[in-house]
Amino acid sequence: MKKTVYRFSFATGVVIAGILIILIFTFLGDKSKGPLSEFLSKIQSRVIDIESSYLLSQREPVRSADLGWFNKYRTDKELLKSPDTIFWGIYDNHYQESFENVIKLEDNLNIDNALIQLYIAWGDKPEQEFPMKYVKAINSLGSSPFITWEPWLNDFDRKKHGLSIKEDQNKNGLLDVINGDYDFYIEKWALDVKEFGKTVFIRLGHEMNDPYRYPWGPQNNKPQEFVDAWKHVVDKFSEMGATNAVWVWSPHQAYMMYEYYYPGDDYVDWVGVGALNYGTVAVWSKWWSFSEIFGDYYYWLQMYNKPLIITEFGSLAVGGQKDEWFFDALNKLPQKYPLLKAVMLYNNDNDNTTLNKTLDWSLNSDTLTWKAIHRAVDNWVIDNK
Amino acid sequence: MxxxxxxxxxxxxxxxxxxxxxxxxxxxxxxxxxxxxxxxxxxxxxxxxxxxxxxxxxxxxxxxxxxxxxxxxxxxxxxxRKPEFVEAEKGLKVAIFTTSSPGEPLSMFDKTLEACANINYPHTTYLLDDTQDPAFKAVAEKHGAVWLELVGLPGAKAGKVNAALKMIEEDYVLIMDPDHIPFPNFLDKVLGYFKDEKVGFVQVAQAYYNQYRSFTALGAAEQTYTFYGPTLMGLFGFGSSVAIGANCTFRKKALESIGGHGIGLAEDLITSIRLHAKGWKSIFTPIVVSRGLVPEDFGSFCKQQLKWSRGVFEVLFSEIPVLFKNLSFWQKVSYLAISTYxxxxxxxxxxxxxxxxxxxxxxxxxxxxxxxxxxxxxxxxxxxxxxxxxxxxxxxxxxxxxxxxxxxxxxxxxxxxxxxxxxxxxxxxxxxxxxxxxxxxxxxxxxxxxxxxxxxxxxxxxxxxxxxxxxxxxxxxxxxxxxxxxxxxxxxxxxxxxxxxxxxxxxxxxxxxxxxxxxxxxxxxxxxx
Known part of the structure; x- marks a missing residue:
């Protein structure tokens, strides 16, 4: 009997001691990131720097040389706020493997993509951190990174961060942002942006006036809360010294009332809208021309007197002539819309974010559209004023 | 000091x-x-x-x-687990075997046989010799060892051991590697365990004295430290401590029950598994009562490792399938682990x-x-x-x-x-x-x-x-x-x-x-x- 008691307490003791050790480890790592992974990302970033400066610097640059003209813009934030030319940009869904697709396409289109877009959601996961590796790669290619930063709040483990539990974290989520609940995340981003040091475009909480799409929209928050949350984030960045961010405010032009979401001239550097023609793939869509999607709203958008950007530019092929759509859209574009200072191709061949089927927006092998774009761009007259 | x-x-x-x-x-x-x-x-x-x-x-x-x-x-x-020390009974009949082969240095036997003679517990030392060199006989006699000429036997060391087993009257045999120098208390520390009738062999730790000689020697010795300590103590705890080539003391009856010492490149492992399958118990005692040599040059080390790696698989392919059912659960696990190392x-x-x-x-x-x-x-x-x-x-x-x-x-x-x-x-x-x-x-x-x-x-x-x-x-x-x-x-x-x-x-x-x-x-x- 005595032996049984001894053995039992021995075993219990072992389990308790083991659990304690595990808890200590877990507790030590109880930050959005453990100390080890923090250390490893630092190493990764450092290795990229070392390789770039000692090995890759020996290489004859091609793309960044082609984009040499863009250098004066990306190093001068003031010039970027009122550029005297029009930039091309691109989002390509294969960027995580490489930017080869981007380079191939721009060679075919005869353009230089000064901006390269990434979409990053807020949250605790590694892929929700500031994408240091990718922005460094973009920078080395001679472009500026353009990050669409989406404040989905459900990917934060609030308990882990010592925050009160909410049933729906997105409900009144922007109030929590204003109250500083997510400052740990915003500050980390600001520090990373500062460490990167080069110009980064950040499009925060886009299409905030669309009541159906994103959780930071009006179904969960009041317009004023969006404005205050925006200011909170931008102020945090300035406080942390991340002055190299260029802030892009990006409403949905078709839903009115977006002026209530405007954070103010001091807090916004660029104004952006999307221009995607879904053709006839969805019940709610028809073949809309570029002037229907964008042109009709230009008058209202130019009133902000900020440089304008088309953040997603593209058309599907169902329901009309895709190449003609591109030609019509781009023909004499700078003449028609003098404040439009950037157009970003939406080169996504695997888009399943809007409909429950996969849409192909890509131009990777669409030679007809390439020709249409060549023809249209030939007619551009850029007013260097 | x-x-x-x-x-x-x-x-x-x-x-x-x-x-x-x-x-x-x-x-x-x-x-x-x-x-x-x-x-x-x-x-x-x-x-x-x-x-x-x-x-x-x-x-x-x-x-x-x-x-x-x-x-x-x-x-x-x-x-x-460490076995509790058991005092050796008096009057046991003990033999020490050491083997010599052509090319091995005579002076080494001079030292080893002298050290064997110094062992306190009464015993008889046998030199199992196939050098056909009279100097070996002389050195055996110098240290009071019995010289047995055993030429042309298969299986090198084990073959000679098996032949000699038939010629002796003693009940216990310590098989001493000729490069090992035993301490005088060697037998006092191991013979006691044979009081348990079921114990078939007692293995002691192997230790070395030429680590200082080279990188290889130090590395080779370091590889064995944990094995001849905690690892074998664990195997002993699971009832499967094995014999490891040198300095193992056997009960002659146990060896006879399996038809003599195993023959092969991993003869000691073969002997162990056969003894375990016959139900004999083994003891590992983590004590240093002798010191020997590790390979000093890289080539010899590799040859030794090749011999072992080839030999140990033989246990997997030839011994385990036959003896598997006779082993205890943990012995099965141990031998499978050892033989796939x-x-x-x-x-x-x-x-x-x-x-x-x-x-x-x-x-x-x-x-x-x-x-x-x-x-x-x-x-x-x-x-x-x-x-x-x-x-x-x-x-x-x-x-x-x-x-x-x-x-x-x-x-x-x-x-x-x-x-x-x-x-x-x-x-x-x-x-x-x-x-x-x-x-x-x-x-x-x-x-x-x-x-x-x-x-x-x-x-x-x-x-x-x-x-x-x-x-x-x-x-x-x-x-x-x-x-x-x-x-x-x-x-x-x-x-x-x-x-x-x-x-x-x-x-x-x-x-x-x-x-x-x-x-x-x-x-x-x-x-x-």
Whole structure:
């Protein structure tokens, strides 16, 4: 009997001691990131720097040389706020493997993509951190990174961060942002942006006036809360010294009332809208021309007197002539819309974010559209004023 | 003076007792270790990690085979046990066998036989000789040993032992390696265990005295420290401590019950498994009551390892299938674990190939983030290191043997081609000639160095290729995107290369090793009990 008691307490003791050790480890790592992974990302970033400066610097640059003209813009934030030319940009869904697709396409289109877009959601996961590796790669290619930063709040483990539990974290989520609940995340981003040091475009909480799409929209928050949350984030960045961010405010032009979401001239550097023609793939869509999607709203958008950007530019092929759509859209574009200072191709061949089927927006092998774009761009007259 | 004594090799040593608190701490470590393994498993087996299914399966096999080995070792330590000392009965009839073969240095036998004569417990020493050299007979007679001429018997050492067993009347036989110098209390420390009628053999720790001679000698000795301490203590706890070549004392009746000492490249392991299958118990006592020699040059070390790796598989293929049903559960586990140990040659080879496969073909076996791999694998490694450090308190001579055993690790990595060769020979059932472990250093660069040099050359060429391709071939859009993978893989390859370069160093050092007879310096009168 005595032996049984001894053995039992021995075993219990072992389990308790083991659990304690595990808890200590877990507790030590109880930050959005453990100390080890923090250390490893630092190493990764450092290795990229070392390789770039000692090995890759020996290489004859091609793309960044082609984009040499863009250098004066990306190093001068003031010039970027009122550029005297029009930039091309691109989002390509294969960027995580490489930017080869981007380079191939721009060679075919005869353009230089000064901006390269990434979409990053807020949250605790590694892929929700500031994408240091990718922005460094973009920078080395001679472009500026353009990050669409989406404040989905459900990917934060609030308990882990010592925050009160909410049933729906997105409900009144922007109030929590204003109250500083997510400052740990915003500050980390600001520090990373500062460490990167080069110009980064950040499009925060886009299409905030669309009541159906994103959780930071009006179904969960009041317009004023969006404005205050925006200011909170931008102020945090300035406080942390991340002055190299260029802030892009990006409403949905078709839903009115977006002026209530405007954070103010001091807090916004660029104004952006999307221009995607879904053709006839969805019940709610028809073949809309570029002037229907964008042109009709230009008058209202130019009133902000900020440089304008088309953040997603593209058309599907169902329901009309895709190449003609591109030609019509781009023909004499700078003449028609003098404040439009950037157009970003939406080169996504695997888009399943809007409909429950996969849409192909890509131009990777669409030679007809390439020709249409060549023809249209030939007619551009850029007013260097 | 006292401080110096702690490291003195020529003093009787024994491992420390296993206390309850030690077990408590150990089980706690084991618990955390198992949790780490489960956590790693949870992370490892995810569909998004599969880049290519066959390669992922192969990689999983290598990694999980390695983790299984780590787990088996942890499990083994959970029953770590030291037998309680039993006083030897008086009047037992004991024989000491030592064998001599052509080419072995006479002066070594002079020393060993003198040390045997110095053993306190009454016994008879036999020299089992096939040198056909009268000088050996003379040296035996000089130290009062019985000289038996046993020429032309199969199976080298074991053949002579079996022949001699039939010629003697004693009940217990200590088989002494001729390069080992026994301490006078050897028999007093082991004979008591035979009071238990079921005990078939008593093994003591093996210890060495020529570690100082070379990198190879130190590495070879370091590889054995943990085995002849905690590992065998654990096996003893599971009732499966084995005989290990030298300094094992057998009950003659036990050997007779299995038709004599086993014959083969791993004759001691064969003998152990047969005795265990017959129901005999074995004792391992972690005491230092003799010291011997390890191979001093890289070539001899590799030959010894080839012999063992080939021989141990024989146990897997020939002995285990026949004897399996007669073994206890834990004996089955132990012998399966021991007899598959040298698969490490194959797994090391595959493991080394991974980075080169990536550099030359771009193939990645798994789609994993490097840092995630490290973060998830680190707890297992940390626990493994803690366990390694923790069980070192049961080394037979901790003051001397403690440490990370880098030399041993280097030699182990550098001998992967030997292990691989051994396992391949076993699979095709091809023989290697019986090569006695060298007692003195052999000159010249060992042929076993060639695969290591080839590995180094391939590594350097690959480095040149990486730099060249990143300067010219790799497209700009891919460069920075692949920095972490390329240099992560490179450091992976680099870690192994450090060890391989250590092995090459050991081989070159062996070339210039001065010949010496280490036993000539030993003063038997200075052995302290």
């Amino acid at each position: 006292a401080k110096k004594d702690k490291k003195d090799l020529w003093t009787y040593r024994e491992a420390k007792e296993v206390r309850s608190i030690d077990r408590f701490i150990y089980y706690t470590l084991l618990f955390v270790g198992i949790m780490s393994i489960l956590r790693f498993a949870d992370w490892w087996f995810r569909p998004q990690h599969v880049e290519s299914l066959p390669l992922f399966t192969l990689l999983s096999l290598i990694i999980w085979y390695g983790i299984l080995r780590i787990f088996l070792i942890w499990l083994n330590y959970s029953r770590i 040298y698969l490490v040659g194959l797994t090391t080879f595959l493991y080394i190939s991974i980075p080169f496969l990536y550099f030359w073909t771009g193939i990645l076996p798994a789609n994993m983030d490097f840092s995630e791999f490290i973060i998830n694998g680190a707890p297992i490694i940390i626990v493994a290191i803690l366990v390694y450090m923790f069980v070192q308190q049961w080394l037979s001579h901790p003051e001397h043997e403690r440490g990370f055993h880098f030399h041993g690790m280097i030699l182990k990595t550098a001998t992967w081609p030997v292990f691989l060769l051994g396992s391949l020979l076993a699979v095709v059932n091809a023989d290697i000639p019986y090569i006695p472990t060298a007692k003195k250093a052999v000159k010249g660069l060992s042929p076993y160095t060639r695969p290591l040099i080839a590995h180094l050359v391939v590594f350097l060429l690959t480095l040149v290729y990486i730099i060249y391709s990143r300067l010219t071939i790799v497209s700009e859009g891919l460069l920075i995107m692949t920095t972490d993978k390329v240099w992560g893989m490179f450091s992976f390859a680099f870690l192994t290369i450090i060890l391989v370069v250590g092995g090459i160093y050991a081989a070159f050092e062996s070339k210039n090793l001065e010949e010496e007879e280490p036993w000539s310096k030993i003063d038997l009168k200075k052995i302290k009990l």
